[in-house]
Every structure is written in structure tokens, then in C-alpha cells.
Amino acid sequence: MNETEFRTEDLPAGERFEAWEELLSHAHAPMHQTTEFAADFRAHVRLIELGEVVVWPAQWPHLTFHRTPRLIRQSDPEHCHLSLCMSGNAVAQWQRSEAAYHAYDFHVTDTSIPYDIMTDPRTPITMIGVEVPKTLLGLPWGRAQQIVGRGLSGREGVGALLAQFLTGVTGDTSVYRPADGQRLAWVLSDLVTALFAQALEAEGELAPEARTRTLALEVKSFIRRNLRDADLTPSSVAAARNISRGHLHRLFQAEGTTVAAFIRDQRLEAARRDLTDPGQSGTPIHAIAARWGFRDHATFTRTFRSAYGVTPRDYRHAPVLAGPAAAPAE
Structure with missing residues (x-):
């Protein structure tokens, strides 16, 4: 696994926002970004590469993201993106649908679909982004795609297990060895798939291996919560x-x-x-x-x-x- 840390404060004020736009477009997918803080943009992101899966905890002030049809035609990594909102609020729009997100909510986007996302102008947002290639999910993408635009909670069920995993794996990466990256990517992909299957009531469609690994994680989480x-x-x-x-x-x-x-x-x-x-x-x-x-x-x-x-x-x-x-x- 590889980790890169980027702080806009390490650059001259006039170069910060442009560097941020380039980095985030590389981490996720090309986007147009606008903000009233462009003259002195203060943000922080860590890119943690787990094989083909990328996790990126980040914090930034008010921003609006636009992924347009033209940008999709120019570049589409074919990723499923999840964001776990840790603090702050955001609103996302896809064509005619709209969803609001708050602390410990997940929001899901598809890099092949245009969207607009606006974070709350009153407070900075802290989140953990996840980029999973669609081919790594244990559900056909045509089925999993139905999750886009739906609210998913990180406070209960498989969502809580996924949120716990993300906060744990991004807390201190020094404890992991390079070879651990691919294993963590498999676990993360299984948890994302299980979350989607639960929301779609499609647990029966999961591969047996994914069901087994997810159940093992759920059991371990239950044990840790009840050790007393x-x-x-x-x-x-x-x-x-x-x-x-x-x-x-x-x-x-x-x-x-x-x-x-x-x-x-x-x-x-x-x-x-x-x-x-x-x-x-x-x-x-x-x-x-x-x-x-x-x-x-x-x-x-x-x-x-x-x-x-x-x-x-x-x-x-x-x-x-x-x-x-x-x-x-x-």
C-alpha cells in the first residue's frame, strides 16, 4: 500500500486551488470545482492506495463539484465512489434526483453519470472517500447502480461496519505492511458490496466468499462491542x-x-x-x-x-x- 499526503498550505496561496483541483480530479475523476475560497484555499487530503482501491480522507471548505457529460466522455475510470461524511453537510444532484448528506451518511456516485455536489458553505467538511472499480464489486453493476442517489447510513448494520473499517484503516497506516494493501482492498470491496446488497435486499446474490468474509467481520465487530x-x-x-x-x-x-x-x-x-x-x-x-x-x-x-x-x-x-x-x- 502507498500513501501520499497533500496540504494546500504547503504551496503559495495563489497556487493552492489549482493544485487541489488537479489532485482531486486524479484521485476521483475529472471535475469542475468552484469555491469562494480560491484565493487562499486551505484543504488537506491523504491518498491511500490499496491495490486497485483508493481511500482518501480529506477536509476542505465550501466547494461545488460538477462532473459533466463532456468530462465523462473525456475520461471515465469506471469507478463506484463512496463518501463517508464525518462532519459537515452536502447536497448531491443527479439529473432529476437530489439527496442531502449529514454526519455518518454515505453517498454514492458513479463516475459514468453527471452530477453536482455542493458542500455546506457554513462549515468545512471532513470525509473519507473511497474509489472502487466496478469490476471488483460482487454484484453486477447494473444492479448495484440502483444505489446511486439513495441514502445509506454509516450508523447501523453493515454501514456501521464499513464506517468502522474506514476510520480504522485510515487512522494509522504505519501498522500495515506493503502486502496488506491488496487484502484490505478485498475486505473493503466485500463490505461495500454487502452494504449495497443489504440496501437492495439482494444478499442472496452475493458470492459465497463475499458473504463469508462479511459475516466474519460482523461477528468480530459484535464480539468487540460485547467484551465486557x-x-x-x-x-x-x-x-x-x-x-x-x-x-x-x-x-x-x-x-x-x-x-x-x-x-x-x-x-x-x-x-x-x-x-x-x-x-x-x-x-x-x-x-x-x-x-x-x-x-x-x-x-x-x-x-x-x-x-x-x-x-x-x-x-x-x-x-x-x-x-x-x-x-x-x-
């Missing part, structure tokens, strides 16, 4: 997701682990973070253990020592260890 529940077990996870225990175990076997090991490791990591948090230095270790679902303090101490090589107490008071740690052994 001491009764969280493989059986309760399977029941909550309405799948058999055998199906659940096969999801994790494909990744070389087990459901119980994943739950244990996520709890250990959450407890480890609390132990290194200066704001929780006065919280007893047994309370931290109980917070993350460990019923018995002795079991927590033994499990923690097996994973990290030291007891929780020694870990908390060893400055050299009070930082990022390797993932616990499975």
Missing part, C-alpha cells in the same frame, strides 16, 4: 448472530484461530491498554479484569502472563513495557 459481558461465549455469539456453532467455528478456523481464542485475546488487549493508561493508575487490577469479562482474578493473571510474559502488576509498573505490545499468542 462475562457471559460472552461461542454459544452466545452464535445465538446472537443466528448461526450454528459449527458455522461460527468454521469462520475462525479459516483464519487459523478459534472463537474462544479470539474473545480471550481481545479481552487481554483491552485490559492491557487499561493497565498502561495513566488515567486508570488507581483502578485495581482485579477491577480492570472484571471490566473486560474475566470472572476470576487468578485466571486473568495466569492468562495475561502466558500471553505477555509478565504478570499484570509487573506490566503496569514496567515503563519499558507500557507501550504498544505484540498481539497475545493464540
Whole structure:
């Protein structure tokens, strides 16, 4: 994976807007852009290339985007574009349809269709853009295209899972290796496809591999949200997701682990973070253990020592260890 960062403030004021137009037209597709801030344009974007998929978190002041039929004839990358609005508001228009977008809404455009998008002139907008080649989607584009112009929420269901993935993958890219880019692109394409299929009530049309990978992500997200529940077990996870225990175990076997090991490791990591948090230095270790679902303090101490090589107490008071740690052994 490759990442490029661009800040308009790094250029003379008179060159900023033109450079921004060129960069964004390259990241997405050629567009005409207008703004009253062109004389001193202040914006920021990071281009993160995950194989054929590009993710670009960005922030900018009021802008209007125009993708015209002429620009489409000149250049069309044949991409499906999603924007996750993090803050601010925008209105998009396609021919006779119009949709408004607010925080944690997704909006979808097709680089082959003319559109106009105007962001709120009162506040800057912060968003995460995603460029996915139509050929990578697990639905025929003629079917998936019906999503354009429809409101999709990033606050619930598969939309929340996709929003969580995007904020996570763009938060700190230094933790990823170059080879991770293509794997992340597959996951992202699967999540986009699953979101479209859910909105179109077309889950049955997904390829089996895409359904399996999406279900595994949903299960992991459910587990992370419920780590504090001491009764969280493989059986309760399977029941909550309405799948058999055998199906659940096969999801994790494909990744070389087990459901119980994943739950244990996520709890250990959450407890480890609390132990290194200066704001929780006065919280007893047994309370931290109980917070993350460990019923018995002795079991927590033994499990923690097996994973990290030291007891929780020694870990908390060893400055050299009070930082990022390797993932616990499975």
C-alpha cells in the first residue's frame, strides 16, 4: 500500500486551488470545482492506495463539484465512489434526483453519470472517500447502480461496519505492511458490496466468499462491542448472530484461530491498554479484569502472563513495557 499526503498550505496561496483541483480530479475523476475560497484555499487530503482501491480522507471548505457529460466522455475510470461524511453537510444532484448528506451518511456516485455536489458553505467538511472499480464489486453493476442517489447510513448494520473499517484503516497506516494493501482492498470491496446488497435486499446474490468474509467481520465487530459481558461465549455469539456453532467455528478456523481464542485475546488487549493508561493508575487490577469479562482474578493473571510474559502488576509498573505490545499468542 502507498500513501501520499497533500496540504494546500504547503504551496503559495495563489497556487493552492489549482493544485487541489488537479489532485482531486486524479484521485476521483475529472471535475469542475468552484469555491469562494480560491484565493487562499486551505484543504488537506491523504491518498491511500490499496491495490486497485483508493481511500482518501480529506477536509476542505465550501466547494461545488460538477462532473459533466463532456468530462465523462473525456475520461471515465469506471469507478463506484463512496463518501463517508464525518462532519459537515452536502447536497448531491443527479439529473432529476437530489439527496442531502449529514454526519455518518454515505453517498454514492458513479463516475459514468453527471452530477453536482455542493458542500455546506457554513462549515468545512471532513470525509473519507473511497474509489472502487466496478469490476471488483460482487454484484453486477447494473444492479448495484440502483444505489446511486439513495441514502445509506454509516450508523447501523453493515454501514456501521464499513464506517468502522474506514476510520480504522485510515487512522494509522504505519501498522500495515506493503502486502496488506491488496487484502484490505478485498475486505473493503466485500463490505461495500454487502452494504449495497443489504440496501437492495439482494444478499442472496452475493458470492459465497463475499458473504463469508462479511459475516466474519460482523461477528468480530459484535464480539468487540460485547467484551465486557462475562457471559460472552461461542454459544452466545452464535445465538446472537443466528448461526450454528459449527458455522461460527468454521469462520475462525479459516483464519487459523478459534472463537474462544479470539474473545480471550481481545479481552487481554483491552485490559492491557487499561493497565498502561495513566488515567486508570488507581483502578485495581482485579477491577480492570472484571471490566473486560474475566470472572476470576487468578485466571486473568495466569492468562495475561502466558500471553505477555509478565504478570499484570509487573506490566503496569514496567515503563519499558507500557507501550504498544505484540498481539497475545493464540
